Amino acid sequence: MTFRKSKIAVIGAGHTGATLSLFLAQKELGDVVLLDIPEAENPTKGKALDLLQTGPIEKFNVSIKGTSNYEDIAGANIVIITAGIPRKPGMSRDDLVTTNAKIIQQVSRQIKHYAPNSIVLILSNPVDAMTYVCYKETGFPKNRIIGQSGVLDTARFNTFVAQELQIAPEDVSGFVLGGHGDEMVPLIRYSYAGGIPLEKLIPQDRLQQIVERTRKGGGEIVGLLGNGSAYYAPAAACAQMVEIIMKDQRKIIPSIALLEGEYGYHELFLGVPTILGGNGIESVIELHLTNEEKAALHQSAEAVKQVLTLCQNI
Ligand SMILES: NC(=O)C1=CN([C@@H]2O[C@H](COP(=O)(O)OP(=O)(O)OC[C@H]3O[C@@H](n4cnc5c(N)ncnc54)[C@H](O)[C@@H]3O)[C@@H](O)[C@H]2O)C=CC1
C-alpha cells in the first residue's frame, strides 16, 4: 500500500514563509516545500533543515524541503505566496506594488505550470491587488485564489478588545471587512464577546480607538521592528486558513475573494466573510450593511482599485 501525504508549498522563505512552515509542520497538515530565489538557495535549505530538526522535539513527523527549484512544488495541494519585499517605517503597503506585482507574476506562472490543480493563498502585499495579479496570471478558478488579510486584522481587533475587557482573546469574535489597508472596515455591529454585542460592553469612544489601532495594526509593528513587518500573527493566520482547507472544515472566515456582484463590486478582490473549505472559497457571505458601513467599504474598495491601476503595466 502506498501512503501519499499532502504537499504544501511555501513560496518565499523569509520571515513569514519560514514561520508559516513551522506552524504547518506543527499541525502535520502535509509535507512542506519551502522555496526561494536561487540566490537564497543555501539559506533556504538551512532553514528547512533547522525546521526538520525541530520535529523530534516538537513531535511532528513531516518532511520539510528547502529549494529554489520549482519542480519540487509539483503536485502541491496548496501553495502559499509570501514572496516579495516587506515595507519599512514610513512606507504604506501600496508602496510595494511595483516590485511585488512583478514577483507575484513570475511566481504565479511557475505555480500554473508546476501545480496547476493547487489552491493558492496569497500573503504578499499589497495583498488585495497581489491576489488579483495571481488570479489573472494563473487563470485558476476564483475558488482557488484566496488572499489573507481578515484573519490577521480580526486577530488584532480581538486582541485589543480582550486587553480592554481583561478577558480571554478567544471569547472575542470581531469582524473586519474590506481591503488590507488603513481604510479597512472593522464592523462593530457584528462583533461580540462571549455572545454579547461589543457595543454593550465598551463605550463608543473606546471602541473607535480600538478600531483605529486595528486599522493601523500592521504599521504599529513596522514602526517597532524598524526593518520589516509582522510575521508571527500573519503566519498563524495563513496556517489557520490552510488547516481549514486541508481538513475541509467549512468555517466562516474572512478571506480576500473575487467579488462578482456581491456587495455591489465586480471583478474586484476584497476582504469579505466567506465559507472556507476543501475547495477553497466555497461561497461569499453577503451581509446587509448600513449606509455608513457601505460608505466605509466603498472608501476601502476605492483604495484597492487605485492600487490595481498601478498593476496594469507590469
Ligand atoms: N497580507 C498580510 O496580512 C501580510 C502580508 N505581508 C507581506 O508578505 C510579504 C513577505 O513578508 P516577509 O516574509 O516579512 O518578507 P521577507 O523579506 O522576510 O521575505 C520575503 C522573501 O521573499 C523572497 N523572494 C523575493 N522574490 C522572490 C521570488 N521571485 N521567488 C521566490 N521568493 C522570492 C525573498 O528572497 C525573501 O526571502 C511582504 O510583501 C509583506 O508585506 C506580511 C505580513 C502580513
Ligand SMILES: O=C([O-])CC(=O)C(=O)O
Ligand atoms: O503591515 C505590513 O506591512 C504587513 C502587514 O500587512 C500586516 O502586518 O498587517
